[in-house]
Amino acid sequence: MRLLLLTHAFNSLSQRLWVELSEAGHTVSVEFDINDAVTREAVKWFQPEIIIAPFLKRAIPEDVWQNTPCLVVHPGIIGDRGPSALDWAVLNNERRWGVTCLQANAEMDAGDIWAWQEFAMRDVAKRSLYRHEVTEAAADTVRQALERIQSGTYRPRPLDYSDPEVRGRWRPFMKSDDRRIDWKMDTAEVALRKIRSADGHPGVADELFGEAVHLYDAWPEDRLSGSPGAIIARRHGALCRATVDGAVWIGHVRKKDPAGGWGLKLPATLAFEHRISELPEVPDDFASDHHRQTFREIAYREHNHVGYLEFRFYNGAMSVDQCERFQRAFEYARTQPVRVVVLLGGADFWSNGMHLHVIEAAPSPADESWRNINAIDDIAHAIITTDDRVIVAALRGNAGAGGVFLALAADQVVAHEGVILNPHYKNMGNLYGSEYWTYLLPKRAGVECAATLTENRLPISARRAAEIGLIDRVIATSAASFVPAVEALAEGIANSPGYAEIIRGKDEQKKRDELAKPLASYRAAELEHMKLNFYGFDPSYHVARYNFVFRVPHSRTPLHLAAHRRKQS
Numbered sequence: 001m002r003l004l005l006l007t008h009a010f011n012s013l014s015q016r017l018w019v020e021l022s023e024a025g026h027t028v029s030v031e032f033d034i035n036d037a038v039t040r041e042a043v044k045w046f047q048p049e050i051i052i053a054p055f056l057k058r059a060i061p062e063d064v065w066q067n068t069p070c071l072v073v074h075p076g077i078i079g080d081r082g083p084s085a086l087d088w089a090v091l092n093n094e095r096r097w098g099v100t101c102l103q104a105n106a107e108m109d110a111g112d113i114w115a116w117q118e119f120a121m122r123d124v125a126k127r128s129l130y131r132h133e134v135t136e137a138a139a140d141t142v143r144q145a146l147e148r149i150q151s152g153t154y155r156p157r158p159l160d161y162s163d164p165e166v167r168g169r170w171r172p173f174m175k176s177d178d179r180r181i182d183w184k185m186d187t188a189e190v191a192l193r194k195i196r197s198a199d200g201h202p203g204v205a206d207e208l209f210g211e212a213v214h215l216y217d218a219w220p221e222d223r224l225s226g227s228p229g230a231i232i233a234r235r236h237g238a239l240c241r242a243t244v245d246g247a248v249w250i251g252h253v254r255k256k257d258p259a260g261g262w263g264l265k266l267p268a269t270l271a272f273e274h275r276i277s278e279l280p281e282v283p284d285d286f287a288s289d290h291h292r293q294t295f296r297e298i299a300y301r302e303h304n305h306v307g308y309l310e311f312r313f314y315n316g317a318m319s320v321d322q323c324e325r326f327q328r329a330f331e332y333a334r335t336q337p338v339r340v341v342v343l344l345g346g347a348d349f350w351s352n353g354m355h356l357h358v359i360e361a362a363p364s365p366a367d368e369s370w371r372n373i374n375a376i377d378d379i380a381h382a383i384i385t386t387d388d389r390v391i392v393a394a395l396r397g398n399a400g401a402g403g404v405f406l407a408l409a410a411d412q413v414v415a416h417e418g419v420i421l422n423p424h425y426k427n428m429g430n431l432y433g434s435e436y437w438t439y440l441l442p443k444r445a446g447v448e449c450a451a452t453l454t455e456n457r458l459p460i461s462a463r464r465a466a467e468i469g470l471i472d473r474v475i476a477t478s479a480a481s482f483v484p485a486v487e488a489l490a491e492g493i494a495n496s497p498g499y500a501e502i503i504r505g506k507d508e509q510k511k512r513d514e515l516a517k518p519l520a521s522y523r524a525a526e527l528e529h530m531k532l533n534f535y536g537f538d539p540s541y542h543v544a545r546y547n548f549v550f551r552v553p554h555s556r557t558p559l560h561l562a563a564h565r566r567k568q569s
């Protein structure tokens with residue numbers, strides 16, 4: 001079928017649908033919802049049989065949905081309607097939620113229902129539910145809706161509130177006051193839930209150090225306490241704030257900028273750098289007390305000759321400080337008596353490379369970019385040159401840009417079947433990239449395929465990545481069973497009779513590679529290009545980074561996504 005994805009942005013859900021529908025043999029094109037005339041133009045040029053709207057912030061023009069069936073993906077159960085569906089579900093502590101795929105009509109989210117699916121809720125942030133449960137259910141319901149439409153016999157279900165099965169209802173846009181935290185009254189559990197209902201957008205409106213802020217990235221704390229509302233401690237990028245019954249950690253905040261608009265989303269201690277020196281810094285040991293509830297970005301544990309290193313960096317972004325801490329943890333892991341080290345990343349992202357927000361906030365973004373890319377390169381180098389144990393990168397969540405290539409530094413790369421990879425840098429203002437990608441990518445995928453991946457700048461599924469040799473294996477299981485499956489795989493390697501042979505083989509291969517072309521020369525050549533990106537005459541990277549971190553709305557759909565526009569240009 002000819003399918004047009006009409007979307008506010010090519011976000012993770014749109015990427016997943018684009019990848020799956022294309023792989024299923026449909027002809028798919030993308031148009032950003034910029035204005036009605038542009039949408040009409042896209043429909044005229046592409047002539048879609050169906051329009052799919054995975055992520056819209058406004059209504060589809062009437063003449064468009066009147067003439068072409070439009071399937072809207074709504075992150076809510078049947079009957080739920082309104083623009084803050086998932087926010088209410090998290091805030092109200094719903095235990096089951098869902099996704100509904102309905103046909104657009106004159107009333108928001110009230111059209112006939114083609115498919116729906118429910119899922120159990122987890123106690124995590126809205127952004128995490130969106131990236132996992134909602135995305136999985138959306139992919140299933142869109143697939144099912146298309147099959148039903150193609151069958152020609154299925155009749156969609158009208159929304160009928162008299163049906164006792166219909167639990168959902170209309171809910172308004174959630175306002176700041178609906179989730180404002182009362183630090184003198186709310187328990188830690190309530191404060192956490194309020195912040196999670198607003199994470200990644202729009203954040204919870206609050207005050208810190210007398211300044212208006214939006215709060216994000218909340219973590220529980222099981223030991224610290226203080227006077228309710230007081231900021232009682234800091235650790236790495238996060239601040240700890242007391243509640244009536246304990247405390248919570250706040251990892252990221254957004255302050256007002258001098259012009260009165262909202263500034264960058266930043267690690268909380270960086271945003272309040274000038275105010276935190278008085279606060280006690282509470283250390284934490286990444287390798288002990290595994291069951292603690294606290295702010296812990298890096299955690300290491302061992303079991304059956306395998307070490308597991310998790311790095312749960314918000315949005316998968318890795319600043320210089322985070323890279324350095326990661327590097328220390330990795331050095332620790334590779335000196336422990338384990339035979340395999342598994343790099344587990346975070347639950348939502350494995351890694352998205354350099355921390356573009358921290359770079360943007362630095363006095364010299366060019367210098368900070370340079371420091372950041374070198375810090376990531378150092379990690380990649382440590383992984384590549386580990387010659388006495390097997391390193392496995394296990395991707396539970398998506399990876400993008402340098403984050404993908406960092407994963408490829410491992411000996412084995414495995415990913416959950418729902419993972420989407422963006423193995424390219426060019427979307428960030430023609431960034432050349434480093435992380436030894438010129439060594440790692442062609443070695444795995446071949447020279448031709450490597451060129452296609454980096455030039456096309458498109459997402460690929462884990463399955464496709466395995467087919468082209470970019471990764472070694474896809475693990476098809478539920479999200480909850482992924483880590484146990486990785487544990488079984490890693491223990492299999494650690495305890496395999498051929499383990500010594502694996503180590504010998506890897507060592508010999510690395511020596512041959514080094515003789516053919518030293519690792520250092522790959523890095524030096526990549527960094528020459530990066531120097532130009534950071535310090536050269538062409539400002540594209542700095543402009544693209546600014547647009548990205550401030551989420552400047554798109555003014556057109558890029559041609560690599562809008563297939564229908566390529567023909568016209």
Ligand code: COA
Binds near residue numbers: 352357400402425428
């Ligand atoms: N640095 C800082 N923040 C990053 C980031 C990075 N490298 N990559 C993603 N993020 C943040 C986004 O700003 C966004 O923040 P929000 O919480 O305010 O919404 C959040 O992560 C989610 O990103 P988004 O772009 O909405 O996710 P996606 O799933 O739609 O797209 C990517 C994933 C990887 C394609 C996209 O995030 C991306 O291009 N990231 C930049 C990768 C990059 O160029 N890294 C630098 C070179 S190594």
